Amino acid sequence: MTPRRITETKPGDWTYVSEGGATIVFSYRGPYNVQFSGHVLRLRKVVHRSSDASNNKLLNTNTEQPDDSMIAFQENIISKLVPSEFLPSLDVVLLDEEWLRSFVELHDGDRPAERRQTDQIDVHRKKGVLATDLIGGTQIAMEIKPKWGFLPLECHLSPETVALKRVTCRFCMHTCFRVKQGDVCTTYCPLDLFSRDESRVRKALRALWAGWYESGGSLNNLRFFVSGRMAKPDDDDSMKILAHFFSEDESTDTENLQESFASSLMQALVDSPVLLLLSTLQRTLDILDVEGLSKLYTQSSPDLPGDGLGSSIPDPSMEEWEDFVRVYTSDYHSWDHAAPSPGHLRHYLMAYLLSATFKDCSIIIRPRLQIPSTTQVGPARSFDTTIIDMDMKSMDRLGKWEKLDRRIAEHYKNSGNQRRCIDST
Template sequence: MARVETIPELYNTTLWKFKAEGNANITLSYVGENARFSATVLRLRKDNQLDTIIDPQYFTYSYANFIMKPLIGDKYVGESILLEVQPEFLKALSKSVLKIRSNKRTQKDIDHNQKYAILTPDHTVFPSNISPTLSVELKPKWAFLPSSPFIENFVKFQSCRFCMHKYLKRGPTDDVTRYCPLDLFSLEDKRIRKAIEALIDCPGSNLKLFIQGLQIEIGKENWLTSLCEFFEIGYPELDDKKQHYVIDMLIVLLIQVIMKEQYLFRRLKILQKTLDELDIEGINKLLITLRPKLSEPLLEEWKLIVDEYMKRTTANNSNNENVLEFMSTMENKQIHQRIYEYLMSATLKDCSIIFSFRKSDIRDFAEQKSHSSQIFQNKERLQQISLSETQSPISDSLNKYPYDNYLDKPYVYKVNVIDLDPKPLAKLPYYQELDAKIVENYLKCGATNNKCSE
C-alpha cells in the first residue's frame, strides 16, 4: 500500500531549498530545524506534455516501489512518502526557486496541478552530524553491447551503446571520454579503476560528487581541497603528487564499495540486457510491421509483466540466436510483453546509484535508528569499509606516499538506487530516432575499431 500523508508543518516555502533539477523533476532539500524531517528531500514533478496518466506522481511512486524495487532488491531502493500538496503551495515554491534554476531548465515549471509530492531521504547526507558526508552519484547507463540484426553491418560494431553514443554531439574541440560502463560492471579491480579514472577526467552527467549534500564540480578550483577536508588530510598546498594521492583515495574507496556491492551491479547488468534482448531496432520492427494496439499499463498490469519476465528468464528461454525467426512467430501477448520490457530496461539504463560515506563512529551500529530520518520507518543499511582493505596491486600507488595512517581509517557507507521513473510509450519514437543517429554518427566518425568487452 502507498503511504500517503498530509503534513501541515512542511507547507512553508522557507523550509525548502533548491537542490537539483532534471528534465522531469525538481528536488528540494529540507532546511528547517525540525529533527523529524532532517535529511529529507521533496521531489516535485515538472509539466510534461507526454503524460497520459491521470495521477503521474502516484503512479511514479507506485512504479518505483512495487515494480522496480522487487527487481533490483528492497535494500537498494529507499523508503518514500506521498505528501499531499495544494496548488497554492506549489506556485509559491515555483516562485521561490525560479532565480536559482538554470535558464536552460526554466521552460518547464513545477506542475501546479499535481496532487502529491514525493518525500524521500536525502541520500547525499546522513541525518546525524557525527562527521561530514561524501556522496558519489554514478549513472551506469548504456551498459550493453549492440547485437541487433536489424542494423546494417551490425557485425562490425565492437563498442557498447554508451561508447557509440559519446561520439554523437562532438564539436571540433570536444574530448571523447574514455569511460565505458562495461568496465564498471566487470567487477575487476583494474577495469573498475580505469572506468573511475575516465569519469574523473570527463565526468559529464555520469559522475557527481557531493560534500554534505552540496555538489562539488569535479576538476574545478578547490574540488580537491574539499576532498582533503573529508579525508582529514591537512595539505596547505596541493602539488601534483599530493593531488594524485587524494584522487587515489577517492578511487580506492569507490573500488572497495563497488566490489562489496557486487550483487547490485550484477543485477543491474542482467536486467538491462535481458529486458532489452530485441534492442530498439527489434522493438521498432514490431511496432511498424505488426502495429500492436498498445496502452499504458496500469500498476496491476505491470506486476503481471514482471511475473512473465521472471518466468521467461528463470527458464532461460532466450531467443537471441534466432531472433528473426522468433519474432516472426510471436503472438500479440508476446509482442506487448517485449515492448513493455523494453520500457523497463529504459528506466534501468537511466537510473543512478548513490554511495554515501562518512568516517565511522562507535555509535554507528549501536544506535542505527539515528541514521534514518525520523519520519521514515525503515532503518538505513550501513556497511563499514577502510581503504586498507584493498589487496590488489592498485593500492601500490597509495603506498608510495608516507601517509599510511590515513588508509586504516574506517568509513561507513550506504547505497541507494534512484531515478526509477516509468518511461511512457510515447518515448519509443525518440529512442528509435536517437539510436539511428548514434549508429549513423558512429560510422561517420570511423570509430568502429574501438573495442568493448564484457
C-alpha cells in the same frame, strides 16, 4: 497513513539540491519534523514555451497524477527485481499552489541559469514525492549515472550495424554523437565500470572524474555532494573537503585527487552487487536490441499504422506490469529469444521499457556510518549504494529511441572511430 502536506513546512525550510530534465530536488533543512526531516522533495517541472498549453492540459487532467504511479511502480514492480536495501523510501506529499508559488519565488534564483531559461517548477501539481535524503546527513555523497552496461547479442542486428554494435558500446557511440553536437567529450566507458575487474573499474572512475572536472561538473555521469549541496570543480572549499575525504595528504592537486577518488570507490563498486544487478536487468530485458524489437513489431502488427515503433500501443496498467514481472521471473528466460514469438510482442515491448528504466537510473554512494575504530588507518571506508530515479517509461518513447539508435549508429559508422569496448559477461 494520512498523506503528508507540504503546507506543514515553510518554503524556506527547503534547499535546492539538483535537477534533471523532468524533475527538481530539494532537501529539508527546517526544524526537526518527524515527517520531513531526513527527506528530499521531488517536484515536476514544465517547459516555459508550452506552459499555456500544458497549464490547460494539467487543469483538465488533475485526476491523473503520475507521481502516484511512480511510487506504485517502485513499490509493486521495481521492488520485485531490486532488493529493498538498495532502494530509497518514497511517499506522496500533497502540494498547494499558493505554497508552490512562494516556493518558486524564493528558490528559483538557486537554479542554474540555463535551466531557468528552459523550464520551471510545475505549480499546478497536486502531489509530489518525498524520498529518503541520501545526500544530506553526510559530508560527502556521490551520484553515478552508469548507463548501458552490455553489448547487444548478434542475432537481431542488421548487417549495417552488427560490426559496430558488437565492438563499441552504445554509450561510447552516443558520446561520439554528442560531441559532434557540442557536448564535452568523455573517455568513460560503462563496460569498464560494470566489469568487476579492478583495473578497469579504476579506469572508469578516473574517466568519470576527468569528465566531471573538465566539464565544470556539467556532465551528469558523476556528481559530488558536499554537506548536502552539489559541488563543482571550481569551488575551492568543496575541493578541499573532497581532498580531505579521499586522500591522506589532503592535496587538491587534481591528478592526486582523481587517483584517490578512484582508489576509494573501486573496491566498494567491485564488492557491491548493485552494478551486476543493473547490467543483468538491462541485458536480459533488452534481449532483442531495439532493431530486433522493431522487426518483431512490424511482423506482428502489419495492419498497425507504420508511424513508429510502439506508436499505437497503449501504456501498460499496473496490473499488466505485475503480470510482466511474474513472467519475467519465471518463463521469460526459457523463451527462444533468437526467434521471438509474435505472441509475446507486448511482453517484449514492456521488457524494453523496463530495460530503459535501468539504463537511465543513478546510484548514490555514501560512506556507511561506522563505529570509530582505533585500528582504522587512512581514508579507507565502506560505502552504501542506493539506486534512484527508476521512473516508468512510456510506449510513445519507443519510436524516438529507435530513430536515435539509427542516427547514433550511422554517425558512428561515418566518424571512422572504432573504440573497442569489452563486455566481460
